[in-house]
Amino acid sequence: MSFxxxxxxxxxxxxxxxxxxxxxxxxxxGGDFADLYFEYIESTSLSLxxxxxxxxxxxxxxxxxxxxxxxxxxxYAYSGDLTPERILKAARTAACIAxxxxxxxxxxxxxxxxxxxxSVPVPAAETSLADRVALILRADEAARSADxxxxxxxxxxxxxxxxxxxxxSDGSLVWDRQPMAxxxxxxxxxxxxGRVENGYxxxxxxxxxxxxxxxxxxxxxxxxxxRQALVSLEAAxxxxxxxxxxxxxxxxxxxxxxxxxxxxxxxxxxxKVSAFSDRIGQQVASPxxxxxxxxxxxxxxxxxxxxxxxxxxxRNVLIENGVLRGYLHDRLSSKLLGSAATxxxxxxxxxxxxxxxxxxxxxxxxxxxxxxxxKSVPKGIYCAxxxxxxxxxxxxxxxxxxxxxxxxxxxxxxxxxRGATLIGNGPEALKxxxxxxxxxxxxxxxxxxxxEGQSVPVGVGIPTVKIDKMTVGGNA
Amino acid sequence: MSPSNAHEEIAAxxxxxxxxxxxxxxxxxxxxxxxxxxxxxxxxxxxLKEAGSRAAGLRxxxxxxxxxxxxxxxxxxxxxxxxxxxxxxxxxxxxxxxAGLPDPADLGKLDGDLGLYSDSIAQLETAFKIEQARAGEQxxxxxxxxxxxxxxxxxxxxxxWRAFANSLGFLGSYRTSSCSLSVVPVASVDGRRERDYWSSxxxxxxxxxxxDYIGRKAAERVLRRLGAKKAPTQKVPVIFEPRVARSLVxxxxxxxxxxxxxxxxxxxxxxxxxxxxxxxxxxxxxxxxPGLFGTSPFDDEGVASRRTTIVDAGVLTSxxxxxxxxxxxxxxxTGNAARGITGNASVGHGNLFLQPGTQKPDAIIxxxxxxxxxTELLGSGVNIVNGDYSxxxxxxxxxxxxxxxxxxxxxxxxxxxxMFEQIxxxxxxxxxxxxxxxxTLLVGEMTVSGH
Numbered sequence: 001m002s003f004x005x006x007x008x009x010x011x012x013x014x015x016x017x018x019x020x021x022x023x024x025x026x027x028x029x030g031g032d033f034a035d036l037y038f039e040y041i042e043s044t045s046l047s048l049x050x051x052x053x054x055x056x057x058x059x060x061x062x063x064x065x066x067x068x069x070x071x072x073x074x075x076y077a078y079s080g081d082l083t084p085e086r087i088l089k090a091a092r093t094a095a096c097i098a099x100x101x102x103x104x105x106x107x108x109x110x111x112x113x114x115x116x117x118x119s120v121p122v123p124a125a126e127t128s129l130a131d132r133v134a135l136i137l138r139a140d141e142a143a144r145s146a147d148x149x150x151x152x153x154x155x156x157x158x159x160x161x162x163x164x165x166x167x168x169s170d171g172s173l174v175w176d177r178q179p180m181a182x183x184x185x186x187x188x189x190x191x192x193x194g195r196v197e198n199g200y201x202x203x204x205x206x207x208x209x210x211x212x213x214x215x216x217x218x219x220x221x222x223x224x225x226x227r228q229a230l231v232s233l234e235a236a237x238x239x240x241x242x243x244x245x246x247x248x249x250x251x252x253x254x255x256x257x258x259x260x261x262x263x264x265x266x267x268x269x270x271x272k273v274s275a276f277s278d279r280i281g282q283q284v285a286s287p288x289x290x291x292x293x294x295x296x297x298x299x300x301x302x303x304x305x306x307x308x309x310x311x312x313x314x315r316n317v318l319i320e321n322g323v324l325r326g327y328l329h330d331r332l333s334s335k336l337l338g339s340a341a342t343x344x345x346x347x348x349x350x351x352x353x354x355x356x357x358x359x360x361x362x363x364x365x366x367x368x369x370x371x372x373x374x375k376s377v378p379k380g381i382y383c384a385x386x387x388x389x390x391x392x393x394x395x396x397x398x399x400x401x402x403x404x405x406x407x408x409x410x411x412x413x414x415x416x417x418r419g420a421t422l423i424g425n426g427p428e429a430l431k432x433x434x435x436x437x438x439x440x441x442x443x444x445x446x447x448x449x450x451x452e453g454q455s456v457p458v459g460v461g462i463p464t465v466k467i468d469k470m471t472v473g474g475n476a
Numbered sequence: 477m478s479p480s481n482a483h484e485e486i487a488a489x490x491x492x493x494x495x496x497x498x499x500x501x502x503x504x505x506x507x508x509x510x511x512x513x514x515x516x517x518x519x520x521x522x523x524l525k526e527a528g529s530r531a532a533g534l535r536x537x538x539x540x541x542x543x544x545x546x547x548x549x550x551x552x553x554x555x556x557x558x559x560x561x562x563x564x565x566x567x568x569x570x571x572x573x574x575a576g577l578p579d580p581a582d583l584g585k586l587d588g589d590l591g592l593y594s595d596s597i598a599q600l601e602t603a604f605k606i607e608q609a610r611a612g613e614q615x616x617x618x619x620x621x622x623x624x625x626x627x628x629x630x631x632x633x634x635x636x637w638r639a640f641a642n643s644l645g646f647l648g649s650y651r652t653s654s655c656s657l658s659v660v661p662v663a664s665v666d667g668r669r670e671r672d673y674w675s676s677x678x679x680x681x682x683x684x685x686x687x688d689y690i691g692r693k694a695a696e697r698v699l700r701r702l703g704a705k706k707a708p709t710q711k712v713p714v715i716f717e718p719r720v721a722r723s724l725v726x727x728x729x730x731x732x733x734x735x736x737x738x739x740x741x742x743x744x745x746x747x748x749x750x751x752x753x754x755x756x757x758x759x760x761x762x763x764x765x766p767g768l769f770g771t772s773p774f775d776d777e778g779v780a781s782r783r784t785t786i787v788d789a790g791v792l793t794s795x796x797x798x799x800x801x802x803x804x805x806x807x808x809x810t811g812n813a814a815r816g817i818t819g820n821a822s823v824g825h826g827n828l829f830l831q832p833g834t835q836k837p838d839a840i841i842x843x844x845x846x847x848x849x850x851t852e853l854l855g856s857g858v859n860i861v862n863g864d865y866s867x868x869x870x871x872x873x874x875x876x877x878x879x880x881x882x883x884x885x886x887x888x889x890x891x892x893x894x895m896f897e898q899i900x901x902x903x904x905x906x907x908x909x910x911x912x913x914x915x916t917l918l919v920g921e922m923t924v925s926g927h
Contacts, residue, residue, distance in 0.1 A: 049739075052572050056565035057819045059546035060557075063529060073521055080529030080548045093526050096602075129568045152739050188741055188861065196740065198861050238866070240889065240925035241709040271517070273627055273662050273671060353523065388856040390868070394662055394671035395704075397885050399855030399868030419864035421857040421887045423925075471706070473857070473866045473887020473925040 003111065006175045007163040008038050012082050016109045019167040022066070023105045025091035027169055030100030031070040033331070036091075037308065038064045038082070038165040039350040042125055047156035048136045051144075056129075063350040066090045069332060070098040076353050106171035114174060114312055115305040117298050118206035123179035124159035127209045132157050135209070135218050139185045142222035149233070150226055152188035155218075157181070166310035174310035179206050180301070180457065182445065185221045189229035197418075199229030200403070203444025205301045205459075221444075228385065228404050231416050238405065238420035238474025244380030245422060245470045246373055246408065249441035251386055253460035256291055257361050257449065258389040258398040259426045260284070264318050264326075265344075265356040265451075266333035268393050275396030275427050276324065284324045285430030288366055291319040293328060295343050295359030301445040302360035302459035306343070309354050313343035318361075322430075330356045348454040358449060362461030366436025370464040373435045375411040381420060381472055382406045382413055396426035421473040429470065437464030483508060483639035484649045486550055490534045491641050493559045499536040499566070501577050502643045505776065505817055506532045506550075509636035514602070516609040517628035524602075533818025536562045540571040546818040574803040577777070582799070582809055583646045584780035590650075591767035594680040597633050597653040605631045608657055608687050615691025616661040622702060623695055627660035627671060629687075646778035654679050654769070657687060659694040665702045672697040672852075677910065679767050697851070700872065704884035706926035707873055713847035714888055714922045715840060715874070718905055720853050721914035725830050727892055728759055729912075730860045732786055732794070733823040734801025734812075743863040743893055744792060752792045753896035756833060759787040761796060763811065763826025770827035770911030777813035777821050784810045798823050829913040833902030837916040840901045842877035848924050849874050850888065863892035869924075886926040895919050 008014045019036060026034035040062040047055045064087055065078040075097025077090040124132065136155040143153040159181040166174045184202035191197070201224040203217065212218065247255060260276070268274035276284065285291070295313030297303050304313050309331050317325050327333070330345030333356055346357035374382060382405060389400030402420040406413040442461035449458040479485040483506045490504035508530035515523040532555070533546035543565030545558045613629030632655065639649035658675030674694035676685035716724065728744075736742035744752060753759075763781030765771055772781050777799055784794050797805070798813035798821045814824025841849060854868030866889040872879045903916030 046569075053569040054572050054575070055542065055544070055820045056569045057544045057546070058561045058565055059533070059818060061531070061546075061548050063548065072517075074523045076523065076525040076527075078527040078529070080531070090527065097521070097524050129565070133568060152741065154739075188739065196861050198741065198859075238889075240887075240923050242927050271625070271627065273625055273669065275669065277669075351527065351529065353525065390855045392671070392852075392854065392870075394669045395701075395870075395884060397854065397868065397870070399857070399887070401855055401857035401866065419857065419859065419866045419889065421855060421866035421868065421889070423854075423868045423885055423887050425885055471885065471887065471925055471927065473868070473889050473923070475866075475889050475891075475923045 003173065006165065007177065008165040008175065019109060020105055020107060022087050022091045023167060023169045025088055026066050026068050026095050027103040027105060029095045030098035030103050031068040033069040033169055035067050035166060035168040035309065036064060037350055040163045041160050043160035044125060045156065045158040046132055046136060048140055049154050051140055053133060064090065065350040066094040067353065068094045068097050072336065073097050074353060078351050105169045108171065109167055109173035110171050111173050114176065115296055117296060117303050117305055118179060120179050120208040122208050123161050124181035124209045125161040125179065131209060135183060135212055138218035139183065139222045142219040143185055143187050143226055146223055146226040147189065147230060149189040149191065149230065150187050151190055155185045157183050168310060172310050174306050176305050181207055183212055183217060183221060185225045187225045187229050189233060191233040195233060197229045197232035199225040199227065201225040202446045205299050205445040206303055207299050231404055232418055235416040235418035237476035238417040239381065239472060239476050240474045242469055242471050244377050245467045245472065246377060246380060246382045247462060247465045248382065248384040249437065249439045249462060249464050251443040251460065252383055253362050253443060253462035254386050254389050254400055256363055256462060257358060257460050258391040258400055259424060259429050260291060260319065261358045261361045262391050263393050263396060263426050264328055266327040266329045266337060267356050269327050270333050270337055274393050279324050280326065282324055283322050284427050285319050285322040286433040287322040288436045289319055289322050289430050289433050290364040292317050292364065293358050293361045297360050300360050300459045301447060301457045304359065307345045308347045309345035311341045311343045311345060313359060316342045328356045328358060330354050346456050348456060352454050355451065357451060357456055358458050360459035362440065362442060363463060365438050365440035365463045368435045368437050370437045370439050373437055373464050373466050374408060374413065376435065377408045377466065378410055380408040382408050391426065397423065398426055399423045417474065419474060423471045423473060429467065432468045433465055434468050435466040439463045479647060481649060483637045484647055486532055487639045487641035488647055490532060490555055490558065491643050493555060494534060494536050495643060497559055497563055499538050499563060501537040503535045503577065504532065504641050506639040507636065507817055509634060511634050512605065513630065513632040514606045514609050515628050515630045516606060516613055518626055519610060521606055522628060531817050532558065534558050534562045535818060536566050537575060538563065538566040540573060540575050541566045541569045542572065542575050542820065543569055544818045574800055577642055577644055578779055578799040578809060580644050582779045583644060585648050585773040586764060586780055590771050590773060592679060592771060593651040593653045596681050597655050598635050600633060600681060605633065611687035612657055612659040612691045615688045616659050616695040619692060619695035620699055622665055623661045623663045623698065625662035627662060629659045632656045640776065640778055642778055648774055648778065650773050655681055655684055657684060657690055659691050661694050661698045663698045663702055670698055670701040672701060701870065701882050704870060704882035706885050707883045707924055708927060709925050711921050711923050713844050714919045715844065715847065715849045716917045717849065717851050718907065718914055718916055720850050721917045722912045723853060724917065725759060725828055725912050725914045727858055727860065728786065729825050729828055732796050734795055734797040734805065735823055736860060737795050738801055738804040741861050743860065747792050750792055751790050753787055753790045754899040755790040756902045757787055757790050757896060757899055758831040760785050760831060761825050761828045765827050768827045768908055768911065770825060775811045775813040776815045779809055779811040779813060781826055782811045796823050796825060825911065827908065827911050829906060830915065832904050832906035832915045834904055835901050837903045837905055840903055840916055840918050841874055841879060844874045845876055847874045848883060849879055865890050865892050865895060886924050888922045888924055890922040
């Protein structure tokens, strides 16, 4: 597709000449690099509560961010208005970070190569509202009929389509259309003793509506949410103290995101404020562990054809057989550290400066049979599902909370426990991995990663993994 | 009522367009903001950011069916599209018997100067703001050679407008300003690094803590963390310093917010009039206190802000409600409607605080023989449905009434219901550093999980 057929050229009459002129203004006081990031998002969200669609919202946000890099300095300005005057003003504001003679913009903007990871024929955003409403009604019905203990159901469907255009002073010009959709179901169930517990399941990705209908996901998510709530109703207090922990496959991959992922983002390492700074080549995990971050997976929530600086995404090995291999880079860190760009420059919106961020982070499958892993544990805890997590990247300490877990006694899962929080130290935790399952699973597509006030969608994954020693925070 | 500024004009225009389209009722919000941020690291400017944006949102009712839409395109054509989109969404939603605008008798706004805006902030020079960030960082770095790195000092400022109109004739707007300064030093010993921060924010520059103080305070905090280790697993008293105690007040908010109450997804649902905390505990929400971050003349439905006592000497006296949740519960709104630019209002708070007691924080620490003083909480292990609580923590171990060695990589666990009953001491050190505030609190017994 030629530039004149691209979304921003058609909708806002942008020409390569305009882009060059604004980039020229951004570098009018010098600087090493400048880029323009145009964004246009159409979003819809529908939510159901008490079997009524109570909220239906649609909206459009659009804007442009102008960035100038000068050494380690960043100047940034944005405008929510795409008139040439406002874009020019933003370019002049961003230019103020530098103070010198004008730098050169490479003329003749090139359209870079890019991937084609989510060429959804019909994005959810372009289907009828009635079809989307039908999905959440199905989820509600399935959850309510699953068990008499269920007394509240909430379901929602949210989708958006984001058009981006990135023009850089090094001559690159990239655009992309990024669809996203997500279905959520949460339920409350009441036990005979009056105790109330919740259950939640959601998922999606850069997919169309067929992703949800072809696999009956409304019903699948609803039943899973109900199952989790019912398990919690039977759960006892979690144990407290150090114990063996077995993580189930899939979403528990959030451990990797917190324990190693954030600490390997190159901005922290460039500034030497991460617990992983200066550790490349060192053993930071058991030799059983190989961890990758891959933004180039088809249709997944954390996937991107190009990152938010226009760099094509790819598969990056972070830890190979336990040895730290590399960091996640944006343009600034790859330039300052002399490393190859990894396609991890991401931003929440045109109002935000890009930073190194994760995409889809997971551990490669090992050789152990998952049942054998559980059989090998005389006493411990098995964590099947998690809520959220957090890390202090400087000390490396991280936390994440199990929403479904079980005691392991003499190699068998016995009773469910509730409220278990796991805490560990990034550079230490994975050294205690003693078995890795052959059952790698990726999450359903619900991850949201926060960093310095910016949220971006991400994916995680992990096979069944046994960690010999971890601190579990419970009451028992 | 005729509009008095451009933001009110857009809001009023959206209402007029929607009514012309035949909707039964409508609410419109317009917001505009300008932001500035300067970050200095190791004495050098690292980031300068400056910009502004605005957007408008509309919520319409067609009978009992609701639809909403928003856009940052505020041209006449853009406003027309918002109206079309909201009405077509109302057509596909379902009748909700409790949906509607507030009772006209509840509409209103506070008079007088609430101290939310100061010209002084818009007038601060860029060079001065950079200098503030640099001075804060420098003050921290100068404290001790073990502070050998930094994530920088950052100065931010913000000014904004918010306007709201509804088809019952309410039209209002207010302007806000704020500035903030934060410093994040990094210290290391024996190759192990720690970071901590201190920050201040205020609606006027005069009320901001001095850069030098913020830097030194951040330095003191990071040095206190060096050499931290795990504690043994045990049940002990836990003291929350104000910065982390605030999160407990936040959990009370989640538990008394009307949405959680009518869905019965809160451990405080159905407990009005019951003793839910130690009698030392009184919790108040006050949206009327001049100059604070939780203050506004009216809530996001056009209901005047007010003061509500939520917990009075341990007894639950009120939930926090907007129009919808009040109707669901057969109660009256408490003026706590909150929303972004569009959509149905959820429940928010004004200045939410736990009333200070009489004890000095030092005296509370002196009263503990063996326990944990918590200065940092990590993770999200709080379940409002049943009160289960388990979070990562760092702090200082207390032995015989003295703060001794730093602790990290532990969790603290309990149940919010029991924790509030076991608040055995409340400090006299209440201070607003945002819209939620809490003095030092002592919880009689929690499980600390370590090695």
